[in-house]
Amino acid sequence: MPSSxxxxxxxxxxxxxxxxxGAREQVDRLFHSDAVYSAxxxxxxxxxxxxxxxxxxxxxxxxxxxxRFSSLFPFNRETLFAIPPRNIWPPPDSTRIRYKGARFVPLxxxxxxxxxxxxxxxxxxxxxxxxxxxxxxWQEGPFRTGLRSNAGVDRxxxxxxxxxxxACLEFTRDSGLxxxxxxxxxxxxxxxxxxxxxxxxLLADSGIGGERSRxxxxxxxxxxxxxxxxxPWTETEAPELAYWLLSLYAPGESESVDWSRGSxxxxxxxxxxxxxxxWGELKSATLMVVEGSVLLAPQExxxxxxxxxxxxxxxxxxxxxxxxxxxxxxxxxx
Numbered sequence: 143m144p145s146s147x148x149x150x151x152x153x154x155x156x157x158x159x160x161x162x163x164g165a166r167e168q169v170d171r172l173f174h175s176d177a178v179y180s181a182x183x184x185x186x187x188x189x190x191x192x193x194x195x196x197x198x199x200x201x202x203x204x205x206x207x208x209x210r211f212s213s214l215f216p217f218n219r220e221t222l223f224a225i226p227p228r229n230i231w232p233p234p235d236s237t238r239i240r241y242k243g244a245r246f247v248p249l250x251x252x253x254x255x256x257x258x259x260x261x262x263x264x265x266x267x268x269x270x271x272x273x274x275x276x277x278x279x280w281q282e283g284p285f286r287t288g289l290r291s292n293a294g295v296d297r298x299x300x301x302x303x304x305x306x307x308x309a310c311l312e313f314t315r316d317s318g319l320x321x322x323x324x325x326x327x328x329x330x331x332x333x334x335x336x337x338x339x340x341x342x343x344l345l346a347d348s349g350i351g352g353e354r355s356r357x358x359x360x361x362x363x364x365x366x367x368x369x370x371x372x373x374p375w376t377e378t379e380a381p382e383l384a385y386w387l388l389s390l391y392a393p394g395e396s397e398s399v400d401w402s403r404g405s406x407x408x409x410x411x412x413x414x415x416x417x418x419x420x421w422g423e424l425k426s427a428t429l430m431v432v433e434g435s436v437l438l439a440p441q442e443x444x445x446x447x448x449x450x451x452x453x454x455x456x457x458x459x460x461x462x463x464x465x466x467x468x469x470x471x472x473x474x475x476x
Contacts, residue, residue: 145325146369149342150217151350151361152318156290156310158352158359162412169287169309171245171273172225172433173214173351175389176411178321179462181350182211184416185341198334200447200460205394207444208330209338212322212388212466213433215246216274216284219316222249222372223274223284225434227386229405229475230255236263245273249372256375256470284317292356308353318361322369322388324466339366373468380471384436385443391431392463394446399439405475406435415451415459425450428461442467 159170159177179199186195199207216223223246232241233255254261269276272283289307323338325331342364349359384404390411393399409432415423428448437443443465451459 145331147323148320148367148369150320150365153313153361156312156358158310160352166308175211175213176462178211182341185344191337207464208326209334210324210464210466214319214321217320218284226252227436228434229436238263243268244275247275282314285311285313288312322466382472383469384438384472385467386470387433387435389466391445391465399437404436404438406431419456423452
């Protein structure tokens with residue numbers, strides 16, 4: 143993997159990721175990479191670097207992004223979780239563990255499965271609240287879902303009150319969310335590392351995700367560390383390599399992915415626009431390959447950005463489909 147960093151956010155309160163249904167009483171457990179790009183773009187605007195950021199990423203003439211972001215995944219202390227490769231998960235049925243109930247799996251478990259070694263059933267359990275595979279001696283996962291009540295009071299008629307509940311993620315002690323930042327080369331890192339650090343610090347103070355006006359989505363200052371030793375199996379030889387997605391991916395026209403093989407699924411992404419010009423309008427839908435998919439291609443998939451502004455909108459609205467991938471040995475799904 144090119145020059146890359148792990149960035150950890152340790153929440154100071156609830157976080158909310160809106161589900162595809164938009165239901166207030168439901169919450170997604172995953173903050174997707176396209177939403178990370180949008181959050182960073184809004185932060186770049188507040189830092190006075192929006193034009194340079196858009197020019198280098200969304201409007202890059204060679205189509206190669208200088209910076210790519212993975213989606214946000216949970217962690218607890220030194221245990222990093224991710225959506226596992228679809229071709230090796232879930233493992234064969236167990237007498238005591240329903241593996242398919244785990245959406246997030248420790249990287250150490252993924253390494254074990256890629257090495258074609260069996261899992262010790264006595265060491266693991268599935269935490270239903272977080273959908274994480276956790277050690278059997280853990281009392282809880284890295285987060286749980288909760289409902290927070292709120293009341294809206296009519297400013298003109300104080301007797302009219304709208305009481306409702308909003309779902310959120312509540313993080314346990316020493317837990318949080320992590321992502322990978324990938325720079326295309328040393329020049330891109332020299333140009334954009336400091337601005338992105340500043341954008342993440344701003345987002346930690348102002349919030350990421352929904353209900354930011356209530357103080358949700360905030361964290362302590364993000365912690366950066368190099369990701370060079372994160373995936374040790376990438377140094378091993380394999381008869382055939384595949385690419386495991388840690389982000390959403392929108393394929394470019396010139397990219398040669400073998401869609402007849404691999405193990406992948408897709409999702410239609412929409413969302414609403416956060417812009418004073420026409421706040422809340424629905425973005426155009428984009429079909430994207432989801433996290434955990436495993437793709438076969440002669441070269442690392444890179445992806446593209448799409449303009450998803452609705453018809454007649456005063457300026458482009460970009461959805462990032464840039465891929466963050468990890469090479470893994472290819473194995474045909476069971």
